[in-house]
Amino acid sequence: MSREPVDQVVETDVLVVGGGIAGPRAAIEAKRLGSRVFMIAKGIYGSSGCSLSPSVASGIGPWSDPRDSKEQHLKDMVVLGKQWLADQELTKIQAEQGGERLLELEKWGMLWDRDAQDRIALYPNSKLFPGTALADRWITFCRRGTHAVGPFWAGHGTVDVLREEVNRELVPYIEETIVSRVFVTDNRVTGALAYDYLNCKIILIKCSAVVIASGDAAQAYFPHTMVSGESTGDGFSLAYDAGAQLLNMEQFEYIAPMHAYPDSARAKAALESPSESGVMAYLVNSLGERFMERYSPVKKELASQEEVGWAMWREVKEGRGGPHGGLFLDFRHVPRDVFQRSCPGRLEFIEKLGYDIRKDLVEVFPVVHTTTGGIRIGGDCQTNVSGLFAAGQVAFAVNDNLGEGATGITDALVWGKRAGEYASIYSRASKPLEPNIDDVAEEVHRVKTPLETISGISPIKVTRRLQRAMWKGASIVKDEKSLQETLAEIEGIQESMVNQVSTRIKTGMFNHEMREAIELRHMLTTSEMIVRSSLMRKESRNRFQRSDYPKRDDEHWLKHIIVEKSPTGMRLSTIPVEFPYVKREVA
Amino acid sequence: MRAYREIEGTVIRTNPETDMKPTPVQYWIPYADRMRVIDALNYIREHIGSSLGFRWSCRYYTKRTQLPLGHSSGFEAQLSAGATPAVCAPSMTRPTPLM
Numbered sequence A: 001m002s003r004e005p006v007d008q009v010v011e012t013d014v015l016v017v018g019g020g021i022a023g024p025r026a027a028i029e030a031k032r033l034g035s036r037v038f039m040i041a042k043g044i045y046g047s048s049g050c051s052l053s054p055s056v057a058s059g060i061g062p063w064s065d066p067r068d069s070k071e072q073h074l075k076d077m078v079v080l081g082k083q084w085l086a087d088q089e090l091t092k093i094q095a096e097q098g099g100e101r102l103l104e105l106e107k108w109g110m111l112w113d114r115d116a117q118d119r120i121a122l123y124p125n126s127k128l129f130p131g132t133a134l135a136d137r138w139i140t141f142c143r144r145g146t147h148a149v150g151p152f153w154a155g156h157g158t159v160d161v162l163r164e165e166v167n168r169e170l171v172p173y174i175e176e177t178i179v180s181r182v183f184v185t186d187n188r189v190t191g192a193l194a195y196d197y198l199n200c201k202i203i204l205i206k207c208s209a210v211v212i213a214s215g216d217a218a219q220a221y222f223p224h225t226m227v228s229g230e231s232t233g234d235g236f237s238l239a240y241d242a243g244a245q246l247l248n249m250e251q252f253e254y255i256a257p258m259h260a261y262p263d264s265a266r267a268k269a270a271l272e273s274p275s276e277s278g279v280m281a282y283l284v285n286s287l288g289e290r291f292m293e294r295y296s297p298v299k300k301e302l303a304s305q306e307e308v309g310w311a312m313w314r315e316v317k318e319g320r321g322g323p324h325g326g327l328f329l330d331f332r333h334v335p336r337d338v339f340q341r342s343c344p345g346r347l348e349f350i351e352k353l354g355y356d357i358r359k360d361l362v363e364v365f366p367v368v369h370t371t372t373g374g375i376r377i378g379g380d381c382q383t384n385v386s387g388l389f390a391a392g393q394v395a396f397a398v399n400d401n402l403g404e405g406a407t408g409i410t411d412a413l414v415w416g417k418r419a420g421e422y423a424s425i426y427s428r429a430s431k432p433l434e435p436n437i438d439d440v441a442e443e444v445h446r447v448k449t450p451l452e453t454i455s456g457i458s459p460i461k462v463t464r465r466l467q468r469a470m471w472k473g474a475s476i477v478k479d480e481k482s483l484q485e486t487l488a489e490i491e492g493i494q495e496s497m498v499n500q501v502s503t504r505i506k507t508g509m510f511n512h513e514m515r516e517a518i519e520l521r522h523m524l525t526t527s528e529m530i531v532r533s534s535l536m537r538k539e540s541r542n543r544f545q546r547s548d549y550p551k552r553d554d555e556h557w558l559k560h561i562i563v564e565k566s567p568t569g570m571r572l573s574t575i576p577v578e579f580p581y582v583k584r585e586v587a
Numbered sequence B: 001m002r003a004y005r006e007i008e009g010t011v012i013r014t015n016p017e018t019d020m021k022p023t024p025v026q027y028w029i030p031y032a033d034r035m036r037v038i039d040a041l042n043y044i045r046e047h048i049g050s051s052l053g054f055r056w057s058c059r060y061y062t063k064r065t066q067l068p069l070g071h072s073s074g075f076e077a078q079l080s081a082g083a084t085p086a087v088c089a090p091s092m093t094r095p096t097p098l099m
Helices: A022-032 A070-079 A088-107 A154-168 A234-242 A305-317 A336-342 A344-352 A408-429 A437-452 A459-473 A480-500 A512-536 B037-048
Strands: A008-011 A014-017 A037-040 A056-058 A138-140 A177-185 A188-196 A201-206 A209-212 A252-259 A282-284 A327-330 A362-371 A388-390 A559-566 A569-576 B005-015 B019-031
Touching (some): A014 A188, A022 A154, A022 A209, A177 A234, A177 A512, A234 A388, A282 A305, A437 A512
Antiparallel strands (some): A177 A188, A559 A569, B005 B019
8 A cells, every 4th residue: 555645744732623612622721731732623613513502501500599509410410311321420520510610611701691680590490391400500691691581502602702712722723624533553542634625635633642522423313313414423433443432322312393394494393392381282193193192191292202202203103104204293272372472482483484383283203312322431531542532422421411401511611621631631741652654544545535436326325324224223212123224234334335435526625525425434333333232232221212122121231331342343341330429219 | 285396596606626706507406395495405415416515504503593693604595486595605715723
């Protein structure tokens, strides 16, 4: 193999992969501690990714209810998701430091919403979402400082404030660039290779520490997903290829009634639940039956998100779905002005799509909200590979974001800061190694192949095929057979199609197919981890449902599933979940 | 019930590798109810001309009124049959990273 040249070489101490919240927070911290930092964002920094989406943040600070405490926050994060898979040592750190991080953000310019007495105002979550937490704990962002009446855009605020701080600290960053591999020699990070798809440029980064903060992988379930298009699981695959361990990749969260159509509306909830804020919609199938009466005769649409999700899955599976694979929300009995008063934003969007809620049924389906497994880290954010750090959604800490709710921003800030801090300390103490020249040449060749292959398959076609297989066989309800079929499909794609991927346009500026080709490789690895872990977990645990093992099995499966790379492929093992702080309640 | 219909859309394109002269290119897109401009663009990119490059992260954020200033990008217009979609072409410039 010839020595393939790269277009640019960057030397730095700490490379940060990801431009949402955890990534920039890590970059700021490492830069302040005196390290050279380089940050890479896959989209436009500040306008892409899922970090923009959270509307509220939760943490314990001066704003908290006097009945609330850090211990209670820890307990809620462990218990309310009903999964019992959180890493309690890490969750405790998050509960203790979350408030600090949110306050620090305010010093940098964040406008947390304040009440009439100029105290940081609590968002009334315990009233709006009964059962999520005992006391109001969430705070939100308000741009004009007026008291918020609904959820605002805390994610936007956080990303903007961090971007200003990144610029103030003069952190160098590059956008529209995807990282294709992290180089490791003797279990130590030596650098990474990235592809700038705007300028068609291959960049080699030489560094001693890498912080992965690239978010989750829910795009593997497209179109049944609400995440932004950047969440293709790049970080999981980078860590796996580097030799790191990943935990509980089979776990994900889903939300039930999201717009099923058109594509561009899929990120929007028709309603957060069929009964949000007092608007009680009926869920009906294509026969016009209010099918929740069969699955949950007492609670009907008020059943939990999980139950509504399973029911919708069954209805569609048994052929009573709508034209776009969804079911219908029926608002015809809800007076328009009641809807207008309680959820003005939802109504506005529904009407913008052209529905008349007095006549039309709104087609909805359940979507994957986020994958909750991730890279195994310690309290210092380091993985089992020296110099490889992970932070935010891509790392495994709190298992469940929906249970307690609003943990995303706090998670990203707490772990981002710690990753930056420990990566900086690590890089100062270690002597940098040069990346192995053969590894670099091999990876450059791999990145360039789609451009050089004359005729082949467009990457987006292969990606769609993978996504269809994932939703069909490895999503809300699965069994041995469907998982094996999905695995066979993934292996088939890996064997016969990946090498044939070819971009239809051979020249380079802003060639999205090049990005898609690299994303496809990452998504395939991540999907394989998801399917293999799902095959291993022989039980049903709340959001994780296997129809062939419908019972929860705490005796055998209160365990984390570890995936790691071995010479013969993926190696899976388990370790028991530990309960050092919150003891397990026997249900 | 849902009749198959095609609509014609014009995308004003530039090619930064040759010249920046805007050229209108016409596409025929199958129309479906409630389709929006970005759905049409995605259709073109996936099925017709993959050389069409545009930034699509804005797909996620449709409530412009709630966004902080400075995040006003977004395909707000709704596509209706027969109309020529107005397309915002991405500018090929971005802030110079601090290197």
